[in-house]
Amino acid sequence: MSLGVGDAGFAYGGVPVFAGLSFVVEPGEAVAVVGANGSGKSTLLRCLVGAEVLDTGTVLFEGYPLDESSCAFRAAVASLLDDADYFPDVSVVEHLRLLAWLHGSGEDVARVLAEVGLSAVADQLPPTLSSGQRHRLGLASCFVRPRSVLVLDEPEQRLDEAGRAWLRSRLLAEKAAGVAVVFASHDAELVEAVACRTVTL
Numbered sequence: 582m583s584l585g586v587g588d589a590g591f592a593y594g595g596v597p598v599f600a601g602l603s604f605v606v607e608p609g610e611a612v613a614v615v616g617a618n619g620s621g622k623s624t625l626l627r628c629l630v631g632a633e634v635l636d637t638g639t640v641l642f643e644g645y646p647l648d649e650s651s652c653a654f655r656a657a658v659a660s661l662l663d664d665a666d667y668f669p670d671v672s673v674v675e676h677l678r679l680l681a682w683l684h685g686s687g688e689d690v691a692r693v694l695a696e697v698g699l700s701a702v703a704d705q706l707p708p709t710l711s712s713g714q715r716h717r718l719g720l721a722s723c724f725v726r727p728r729s730v731l732v733l734d735e736p737e738q739r740l741d742e743a744g745r746a747w748l749r750s751r752l753l754a755e756k757a758a759g760v761a762v763v764f765a766s767h768d769a770e771l772v773e774a775v776a777c778r779t780v781t782l
């Protein structure tokens with residue numbers, strides 16, 4: 582499935598963040614959104630998933646204006662933005678089992694836990710995780726559920742060197758599986774390895 586924007590513009594309190602922006606990410610492609618701190622990457626991704634509303638232009642899902650409340654959109658789009666939050670009294674493995682169940686996923690939660698390196702803390706509560714482990718839980722939350730579009734805001738943040746290498750291969754595998762990937766990043770190596778195109782803000 583495809584996701585993009587046509588002639589998109591957004592302003593906070595009349596202060597423009599971006600304008601006249603158009604791009605589409607198709608199945609099996611990855612688009613990287615790059616730019617300096619404060620250039621609007623997170624805002625753009627929030628618009629893409631319907632968490633913010635564009636002032637001008639349109640978010641396009643499968644070529645049609647986005648209805649972010651539609652079942653098809655919610656079923657297709659897995660996202661990790663900068664506002665991820667977790668139930669404080671639900672363990673790591675319970676979070677992932679819950680998400681897999683809600684999305685009717687047949688994914689093996691133990692496999693995903695092992696892949697993201699969280700097996701040893703599976704029974705811990707989110708407030709007891711390190712910041713990197715909490716970020717890995719956010720990534721795992723995307724990977725235990727079915728998806729045809731993946732929207733990630735700085736997925737490399739807080740990952741160690743091995744974690745960044747894993748992330749590169751994971752995103753390449755997502756593309757190979759036909760997922761449309763759009764991600765904001767400050768990691769030039771990740772962008773170079775994964776992105777088909779960049780959108781610079």
Ligand SMILES: Nc1ncnc2c1ncn2[C@@H]1O[C@H](COP(=O)(O)OP(=O)(O)OP(=O)(O)O)[C@@H](O)[C@H]1O
Nearest residue numbers: 593594598616617618619620621622623624625765
């Ligand atoms: N709720 C808000 N109210 C007013 N201005 C905001 C709000 N959120 C963000 N901004 C401003 O919008 C601009 C874009 O912010 P955004 O977080 O999208 O940038 P970014 O490119 O993701 O930055 P970074 O690389 O630091 O994560 C910034 O100037 C920021 O100060």
